Amino acid sequence: MIQQIFNEDELPMADLEKIGLASGGHLSLETEDLQALVSGRRTNMLRLKNLSGDGLQIPELDAKLSLKPNESGNLDLLVHPIYREPQFPDFLTDTEAEELERGQAVSIWKLVKDENNQTRDILIEFDQETKEFIITDTEKILIPDLVNNEYLTPEQKERYRKGKEVEISDGTKLQFSGTERQGVRSNRLALVASIIVDGGVSYMLYQGLNALFGKKRSEKESLQSSAGYEQALRDMDANKNALAQYESNSRENLRKFSR
Structure with a gap:
């Protein structure tokens, strides 16, 4: 996991339009690729079309994309062929x-x-x-405090930060990876990571994860879900519902105040 470090309104839309990934101010990126960009990671391999620069015209190019702040404080779009x-x-x-x-x-x-x-x-x-x-x-690197509702120990957090494999009691193994669009690999197809922020809990559901580097996983193992995973999903849904209710109440109170 890497925390979101850029805002969507900071994206270099003109550059994205030049390579066919935006039009009229609207992006045509997959949600996961967009999340990778604003989190400082790389997208998956993309097919870019009609690239030009330094007097060259390239009809098509397979590359990954990332963002980097420039000296003026804006974001440059980097192409990784x-x-x-x-x-x-x-x-x-x-x-x-x-x-x-x-x-x-x-x-x-x-x-x-x-x-x-x-x-x-x-x-x-x-x-x-x-x-x-x-x-x-x-x-x-944003290190999770919990995975599948289980707290990570200081030793596990340090292992994760250094790119080493971490295993929790339900058999889930995970590992940070800067080469992955989602920033993590696992022996499971899905897991729920949680971060404790200002006394509250922020949840992130990861799905379609790639296997641990250099290791094969069985279909049965990859689809296994533990009681902790299922509880984390319920907690995540409850948190979303509570947030939606809070926002609804805030809007209603604002309307009452403005009358």
């Missing part, structure tokens, strides 16, 4: 880069110095689709 030869960061050794490329390592956690000589805590992964190394600032 399929690279012929991956360029690995200089803070990776040849052995580490090779392990990531070959899928022998899921991710590598490191402490590095940035341009201001400040220590950064990062996670490096390799996107097998675009053949590109992905770097995630672990401070931006």
Whole structure:
């Protein structure tokens, strides 16, 4: 999970229209791809059409998209095509880069110095689709407090932050992944993650999750749901209903006040 860091009204609509993903101010992105963008992640592989730049005209291109703030405070649209030869960061050794490329390592956690000589805590992964190394600032990873209604221990949270596999008592295994549109992989097709915010609970239902990296899962295992998962779904629905009622009451009170 990565928290939403951009607002939809900040999206570079003109750039999205140029590549056929928006028209008249309306997006034609899937909900999951839009959520990935505003959360600072990458979309799934998309078929882009009629790209132009630097005197070149490209009829079609398969690529992933992401957003990056520029110096003026606006968002730039980044296009990540399929690279012929991956360029690995200089803070990776040849052995580490090779392990990531070959899928022998899921991710590598490191402490590095940035341009201001400040220590950064990062996670490096390799996107097998675009053949590109992905770097995630672990401070931006939103770590769930609960999964399927079960609290994660401090040790489990630390493992999740470092890209390691976490298993809870109902047999659900999950792992953060910056290469995934939803930001997480699991041995289950679905799970409910919860974040405690200002005394309240925010729920996120993840569905259609990809398997843990390099591991196969049986159809039976992937479809299993625990009592904790079912309870988390009920709590999520109850929370939505309570929020809807609160908003309705607020609107009614506002109308009364304005009379």
